[in-house]
Amino acid sequence: MKLLHKMMLNLLLVAIPVALGGVWLFYSFIHAGIQYEVDEQLSSDLESIRYQWQHPGSDTRRIASSRIEITRTGMPILPTYSDTLGLDRREKILVPMRQLTATIKTAPGVQYRVVIRQPMGEFDEIARLLSIGVAATFVVLMAALMVLNGWLIRRLWHPFYRLIDQLRQYRLDSTGNPQPVMTFPQSTTDEFNQLSSALNTMSRNLQEQFRAQQQFTDNAAHEMQTPLSIVGHELENLLAIDPLNAEQVIGIERAQDSIRRLVRLNKSLLLLTRIENHQFVGEHINISRIVDELAQTYHDFARHHGLRWECRLTPDVYQTMNPYLAEVLVSNLLQNAIRYSEPASRVEITLTPSCFMIQNQGEALPFPAHQLFDRFRKHPAHPDSTGLGLALVQQIAHLYGIAVHYFYQTDTRLHVFRLDLPQPAPTVGFNTV
Amino acid sequence: MKVLLIEDEPLLLNTMKVYLETEGYVVTTAATFRNGLEKMYDYDYDCVVVDIGLPDGNGLDLIRQLKAHQAQTGIIIVSARDSLHDKLTGLELGSDDYLTKPFHLPELNARIKSVLRRRLYGGQNQIHFGKITINSHTHQVDVAGQLVLLTEKEYQILLFFVANPDRFLTKAAIAEFVWGDHMDLANSHDFLYTHIKNLRKKLIEKGCPDYLRTRYGVGYLFTAHP
Numbered sequence: 224m225k226l227l228h229k230m231m232l233n234l235l236l237v238a239i240p241v242a243l244g245g246v247w248l249f250y251s252f253i254h255a256g257i258q259y260e261v262d263e264q265l266s267s268d269l270e271s272i273r274y275q276w277q278h279p280g281s282d283t284r285r286i287a288s289s290r291i292e293i294t295r296t297g298m299p300i301l302p303t304y305s306d307t308l309g310l311d312r313r314e315k316i317l318v319p320m321r322q323l324t325a326t327i328k329t330a331p332g333v334q335y336r337v338v339i340r341q342p343m344g345e346f347d348e349i350a351r352l353l354s355i356g357v358a359a360t361f362v363v364l365m366a367a368l369m370v371l372n373g374w375l376i377r378r379l380w381h382p383f384y385r386l387i388d389q390l391r392q393y394r395l396d397s398t399g400n401p402q403p404v405m406t407f408p409q410s411t412t413d414e415f416n417q418l419s420s421a422l423n424t425m426s427r428n429l430q431e432q433f434r435a436q437q438q439f440t441d442n443a444a445h446e447m448q449t450p451l452s453i454v455g456h457e458l459e460n461l462l463a464i465d466p467l468n469a470e471q472v473i474g475i476e477r478a479q480d481s482i483r484r485l486v487r488l489n490k491s492l493l494l495l496t497r498i499e500n501h502q503f504v505g506e507h508i509n510i511s512r513i514v515d516e517l518a519q520t521y522h523d524f525a526r527h528h529g530l531r532w533e534c535r536l537t538p539d540v541y542q543t544m545n546p547y548l549a550e551v552l553v554s555n556l557l558q559n560a561i562r563y564s565e566p567a568s569r570v571e572i573t574l575t576p577s578c579f580m581i582q583n584q585g586e587a588l589p590f591p592a593h594q595l596f597d598r599f600r601k602h603p604a605h606p607d608s609t610g611l612g613l614a615l616v617q618q619i620a621h622l623y624g625i626a627v628h629y630f631y632q633t634d635t636r637l638h639v640f641r642l643d644l645p646q647p648a649p650t651v652g653f654n655t656v
Numbered sequence: 657m658k659v660l661l662i663e664d665e666p667l668l669l670n671t672m673k674v675y676l677e678t679e680g681y682v683v684t685t686a687a688t689f690r691n692g693l694e695k696m697y698d699y700d701y702d703c704v705v706v707d708i709g710l711p712d713g714n715g716l717d718l719i720r721q722l723k724a725h726q727a728q729t730g731i732i733i734v735s736a737r738d739s740l741h742d743k744l745t746g747l748e749l750g751s752d753d754y755l756t757k758p759f760h761l762p763e764l765n766a767r768i769k770s771v772l773r774r775r776l777y778g779g780q781n782q783i784h785f786g787k788i789t790i791n792s793h794t795h796q797v798d799v800a801g802q803l804v805l806l807t808e809k810e811y812q813i814l815l816f817f818v819a820n821p822d823r824f825l826t827k828a829a830i831a832e833f834v835w836g837d838h839m840d841l842a843n844s845h846d847f848l849y850t851h852i853k854n855l856r857k858k859l860i861e862k863g864c865p866d867y868l869r870t871r872y873g874v875g876y877l878f879t880a881h882p
Contacts, residue, residue, distance in 0.1 A: 448736050449665045452758035456671035459761045460876075462824045463678065469872040476826055476874040483828055486758050520835070522808070525849045529752070 227376045231369055238365050247357045253350040258321065261341050262304050265323035268339050269302065273327050277337075296336040318344040382410035393426065395433045437496060444493040451489065455482050465534060484607065486498050490610035494551065495598075498618050503545035505623070510540045510644075513549050514574050521557045528561060531569040531584075542644055544623050551617045555612040556581050556640055561606065565637065566618045570636050579642040587631050588638075595629055657772065658699065660686045662692035662706040662718065663734065672705070674760040676702045676768070690714030696722055702766050702775070708742060716742070730771035735760075760829040766819035785818045785862050786880045799862035809834055810855040814847075817868070817878035825877040852876070878882040 224232075232476040264282065272291065302325035309320040322340045329335065386407055407419040407426070458479050462472065518534050542549070560570050560583040568584035594600050596617040599610040620627045626643040659681045663669045666687060673683045684699070686692035689712040704722060708715030708760070719731055731751035731783060735742055743754045752771040759789070773781065773792060781793035789798040795811050797804045808812065812834045817825070825843045834848075856868055869877040 274731050445736055448757045449668055453665070453667045453671060455758050456668065456675065459826075459829075460671060460674055461673075463827070472824075472872045479826060524847055526791060527850060596801050 225517065226380065226513050227373055227535040229370065230376065234365075234369065234372070238308060242358065242361050242365070245361070246354050247288070249357055250354045251348055253353055254347070257343075257346040257350060261343065261346065262323070265321065265339050265341055266302070269323055269325050269337060272337055272339075276327055276329055292338040295327060296334050296337050299328065299334055300324065300336070303542060307340070309342065311342060311344070319347065320343050321325055323512075353647050370393060377520065379412065380414060382408070382415045383418075385421065386415070390422070393428060437500060440643065441491060441494045441500070444489050445545070447485075447489050451486050452483060455479065455486070458482070477586050482611070487540075488609045491609050491615060495611065495618055498615075498622055501622075503548055503622075505543045507541055507543055508549060510542050510544075510547050510549060510579070511536050511538050511574060513546070514572065514579070517550065517553050517557055520573055521554070521561060525561055525570060528564065529567040530561065530564055531567075532572075534572045536572070540644070548619045548622070551577075552616055555616050559612060559640075562603065562608070576606045577644055577646060580642065582637050584636050585638055586636070587633070592629055592631065596609045596627070657703070657798060658682045658684065658701045659768065660695055660699075660701045660704045662689075662704065662710070662715070663689075663817070664688065672761065672764065676765070681768075686785040689715075689759045690717060692718055693721065695805050696725065700726055701729050703732065703771055705732045705764070705768070707736075708746070709733045711735055716745060716749060719746065719751055721845055723750045726742070728775060730768070732764075732767055732771060760832060762816070762829050763833050764823055766816055766833065769819045783815075785805060785819055785821065786867060787851060788814075788818070788859070790818060791817065799864040800858060802862045804858050804862050804864065807851075807857060809851050811882070813851060813855055820878065822877070822879045822881070824875055824877050826873055832878070
């Protein structure tokens with residue numbers, strides 16, 4: 224819920240009971256006041272009637288009013304006020320009335336019961352109108368307050384929303400951004416200024432750390448290459464010594480094998496870092512040709528595994544990519560398909576202008592599918608793999624806005640990798656190597 | 657054959673030197689840009705192997721100077737960065753080949769031989785080994801005048817063997833020479849074995865002596881000596 228809406232809601236939650244209660248209280252006060260005045264009037268009328276009775280010479284017209292009923296009675300009663308309904312002569316309807324019942328003693332033992340009525344309709348009407356007027360004023364006031372509040376909030380919080388917009392766009396590894404340190408704007412409000420400068424500091428720190436980490440990976444991978452070369456070469460020179468027994472040769476080969484794994488790992492890590500650093504220049508390339516060439520390269524190998532290698536490639540599909548990265552992307556997917564296919568199953572490679580798809584048959588993944596593209600996520604049956612192949616696929620695809628989908632069809636036991644190629648090819652700017 | 661190695665890492669320089677000397681080259685080494693430049697002007701070399709990431713200068717500048725000074729020298733670039741840009745610049749400047757670290761020494765040897773063949777023997781592309789004659793231009797292979805039909809991969813394997821005779825070659829080194837980075841697959845050795853078996857069979861069928869020795873299931877030795 225937006226801050227504005229929350230504030231409005233709270234305001235309304237308080238205002239509505241206050242308004243309802245206030246109107247009720249207001250109405251009650253007015254009603255009580257009017258009643259008091261009417262009762263006073265009735266009592267004065269009674270006094271007037273008593274006076275006329277006791278002084279018969281005075282004006283008697285008022286006694287004959289339709290509002291007064293006089294009947295003879297035996298019992299004296301105390302004056303009582305009550306609410307009742309009475310017929311309005313003019314409008315011929317029943318209207319609420321206030322009545323005073325009392326007895327007047329004219330002579331010893333002669334008593335008259337006097338009922339005086341006063342229609343209350345007009346007074347109630349006034350009270351109602353007053354209440355409605357007050358309620359309406361209150362509603363208008365509330366509405367004005369809310370509009371003002373909304374406008375104020377929008378105006379005062381504007382810098383805040385701008386900060387949020389900027390934060391939303393903030394990316395440490397933003398593509399081709401030459402100055403990734405984001406500067407958040409100053410504002411005239413102190414609180415937002417503080418927020419803005421705190422964000423500025425945070426963004427700078429993050430960027431520095433990110434760069435340091437990237438540089439570290441890059442340097443570490445780089446620095447490792449020379450010692451790896453040396454160890455590899457020394458082992459090769461050892462192999463050239465003439466009388467070597469089987470044990471020595473196999474030992475050296477085992478050492479070389481481990482070195483090879485390290486080299487592969489190192490190369491992949493270096494490649495990942497360089498992709499993150501945007502060190503690859505994109506160009507308009509024929510994806511069909513790359514897929515075709517690699518599919519042929521791996522065809523022999525697939526055949527050796529007894530796999531049926533089926534290619535359906537649309538010719539001349541173009542994308543803006545770095546040719547080397549495109550090759551890595553395709554060959555990693557092909558290698559993956561070969562490595563995890565069952566013997567004598569079928570591998571299908573399909574390329575259309577909008578998607579590139581590889582399907583191979585095999586057992587379901589032993590881990591959740593969303594971990595498939597994680598770094599160092601290895602299939603337990605293949606501990607010698609680097610665990611970086613599909614991570615690279617993901618990274619390269621991400622760089623070029625290609626969506627990678629993986630799903631497993633349980634009934635046909637097919638692993639399906641589908642890459643949705645962007646349409647039309649976007650132009651992505653990169654720093655040169 | 658005179659080879660100049662320019663590489664800033666002394667241990668790497670040494671292993672390369674030792675290997676190439678056993679191959680019969682006269683090897684001169686330089687560890688810096690300046691030193692490399694001096695040695696370049698001192699003698700004429702048949703082939704220069706240069707690391708482009710030198711601490712006191714760019715190897716590419718060295719290649720520019722070398723091209724201006726002695727154009728017929730073969731040049732192989734060695735780089736720690738697998739950079740297409742460097743590779744293209746290097747090749748444009750007139751270098752013959754580009755190797756990415758880390759590489760196998762037999763591979764360096766095979767590349768040097770191929771460069772020397774192109775540079776020194778001009779149009780003559782024939783390589784002889786025992787009864788085998790290889791035309792590196794047409795990729796045609798003869799055994800005592802009889803044509804042997806090889807697949808491209810079998811040809812590559814044979815070329816690697818012939819470039820590194822009497823040397824123990826591991827399966828991994830062969831696979832990497834033939835398939836590059838593409839054969840990181842688990843049982844690629846088995847796959848390689850099938851290709852080598854076919855190559856061997858085709859050569860023997862044409863009456864070629866079996867030059868190939870298997871060593872402990874780990875690698876091969878290609879030798880004319882029994």
